[in-house]
Amino acid sequence: MEEEEEIDHEYLTIGTRSSPLLDDHDQESGGDGNAPPRKKLRLSKEQSRLLEESFRENHTLNPKQKEALAFQLKLKPRQVEVWFQNRRARTKLKQTEMECEYLKRCFGSLTEENRRLQREVEQLRALRVGPPTILSPNSFEPLQASNLTMCPRCERVTTNSGNASDKCPFAGKTTNKQVHHHVLLHSRQPWAAC
DNA sequence: TTCTTACCAACAGTTACGTCA
DNA sequence: TGTGACGTAACTGTTGGTAAG
Numbered sequence: 001m002e003e004e005e006e007i008d009h010e011y012l013t014i015g016t017r018s019s020p021l022l023d024d025h026d027q028e029s030g031g032d033g034n035a036p037p038r039k040k041l042r043l044s045k046e047q048s049r050l051l052e053e054s055f056r057e058n059h060t061l062n063p064k065q066k067e068a069l070a071f072q073l074k075l076k077p078r079q080v081e082v083w084f085q086n087r088r089a090r091t092k093l094k095q096t097e098m099e100c101e102y103l104k105r106c107f108g109s110l111t112e113e114n115r116r117l118q119r120e121v122e123q124l125r126a127l128r129v130g131p132p133t134i135l136s137p138n139s140f141e142p143l144q145a146s147n148l149t150m151c152p153r154c155e156r157v158t159t160n161s162g163n164a165s166d167k168c169p170f171a172g173k174t175t176n177k178q179v180h181h182h183v184l185l186h187s188r189q190p191w192a193a194c
Numbered sequence: 195t196t197c198t199t200a201c202c203a204a205c206a207g208t209t210a211c212g213t214c215a
Numbered sequence: 216t217g218t219g220a221c222g223t224a225a226c227t228g229t230t231g232g233t234a235a236g
Contacts, residue, residue: 038209038210038211038224038225038226039211040210040211040212040223040224040225041224041225042211042212042213042223042224043223043224060203060204063203078225079224079225081203081204082224082225082226083223083224085204085205085225086223086224086225088204088205089205089206089207090222090223092205197236198235198236199234199235199236200233200234200235200236201232201233201234201235202231202232202233203230203231203232204229204230204231204232205228205229205230205231206227206228206229206230207226207227207228207229208225208226208227208228209224209225209226209227210223210224210225210226211222211223211224211225212221212222212223212224213220213221213222214219214220214221214222215218215219215220215221
């Protein structure tokens with residue numbers, strides 16, 4: 001760990017052909033297209049600590065803060081700026097990875113739930129031997145459920161084929177409303193349009 | 195008021211260096 | 216000792232906001 005502190009930060013001057021981090025003197029010494037190899041700065045522990053501390057307070061810096069921090073860290077403002085840009089990018093990447101993991105887990109549990117429901121549907125299908133039936137309230141004979149309709153007003157059940165006058169209290173009445181109800185209930189055009 | 199231009203900051207994507215297994 | 220993976224400093228190009236003309 002101590003070795004990191006021993007890095008000679010002086011020699012690690014950054015720069016390439018067009019590096020904004022090079023001052024004029026460095027650019028000149030760079031010469032005509034023969035760009036010196038890019039040197040990479042390694043921040044000291046103290047520098048990293050201060051940058052992290054500053055980042056916790058603010059994820060962006062205004063020019064004054066940038067200047068002050070750069071002065072404090074003995075770095076160029078551009079280096080501080082770059083560090084903050086990269087730090088924001090790392091934060092975002094980490095968040096995205098966490099969201100990705102969360103969505104994967106959701107997908108897994110939903111897939112499992114889907115499988116379970118599919119199995120349940122299969123089991124229910126296997127139990128069903130014929131078309132669903134219900135017992136007639138009058139004759140207690142089994143009636144095919146597909147032939148039954150329920151009046152939304154009186155909530156009584158009748159067969160589509162017809163004569164329900166004995167079951168519906170509104171059947172046979174003579175007011176418009178009641179006739180309407182009766183027609184709706186016992187016609188082939190059910191009450192959907194009502 | 196609207197349009198154009200220049201400038202700047204932030205970002206996404208990429209490159210390249212240093213380190214480590 | 217060479218090598219590939221990885222972390223990250225630094226770079227490039229794009230975009231959106233803003234002020235001045």
